[in-house]
Amino acid sequence: xxxxxxxxxxxxxxxxxxxxxxxxxxxxxxxxxxxxxxxxxxxxxxxxxxxxxxxxxxxxxxxxxxxxxxxxxxxxxxxxxxxxxxxxxxxxxxxxxxxxxxxxxxxxxxxxxxxxxxxxxxxxxxxxxxxxxxxxxxxxxxxxxxxxxxxxxxxxxxxxxxxxxxxxx
Numbered sequence: 001x002x003x004x005x006x007x008x009x010x011x012x013x014x015x016x017x018x019x020x021x022x023x024x025x026x027x028x029x030x031x032x033x034x035x036x037x038x039x040x041x042x043x044x045x046x047x048x049x050x051x052x053x054x055x056x057x058x059x060x061x062x063x064x065x066x067x068x069x070x071x072x073x074x075x076x077x078x079x080x081x082x083x084x085x086x087x088x089x090x091x092x093x094x095x096x097x098x099x100x101x102x103x104x105x106x107x108x109x110x111x112x113x114x115x116x117x118x119x120x121x122x123x124x125x126x127x128x129x130x131x132x133x134x135x136x137x138x139x140x141x142x143x144x145x146x147x148x149x150x151x152x153x154x155x156x157x158x159x160x161x162x163x164x165x166x167x168x169x
Contacts, residue, residue: 021041021042021047021048022048022134024041025039025041025048025050026098026131026132026134026136027098029131029132030098030099030131030159038050050132090167090168091147091165091166091167091168092142092144092165092166092168093150093162093163093164093165093166094126094127094138094139094140094141094162094163094164094165094166095160095161095162095163096129096138096157096158096159096160096161096163097129097136097138097159098129098131098136098159099129099131099156099157099158099159100129100130100131100132100136100156100157101129101130101131101154101155101156101157102127102128102129102151102152102153102154102155102156102157102163103127103128103129103130103135103153103154104127104149104153105153106125106128106135113125113126113127113128114126114127114146114149114164115146115149116146116147116148116149117145117146118145118146119143119144119145119146120140120143120144120145120146120166121140121143122139122140122141122142122143123139123140123141124139124140125137125138125139126138126139126140126146126163126164127163127164129157138163138164140164140166142166142168143168144166144167144168145166145167146164146165146166147165147166147167148164148165149163149164149165150162150163150164150165151163
């Protein structure tokens, strides 16, 4: 369940407040160690409330879900990842603004935002990261030529993970 309340006379200021609340909620949830069942944020007249219900929680007699603890697993050696890849001097990375799922295109079947060799300008979208069914644009903070896409489409990403590598123009 998700509710968003803003008075009818809130106008653009109310929309800006809600956008700020959404960003704060995303960052807060990304930083929490455990599952979140409910969050409510308020900024002036704007209120953002999100509540998650497990499928079996609709039954009044349902017990709480058991806590699952997975044993630690050592990662299998494999090809170098973006995190282990050395940074080439002079190149910059566009990083994930939030924990979520990385997508190269705005929607399934659409062309990617950028490809290797493309020139980008500051503020240009280069990807999206989906978090809690919200699509968060990832934009370049400087101009440059795309030299590498560091994450596969549809893969999970961590906060501040390098996603796209640019050669500054």
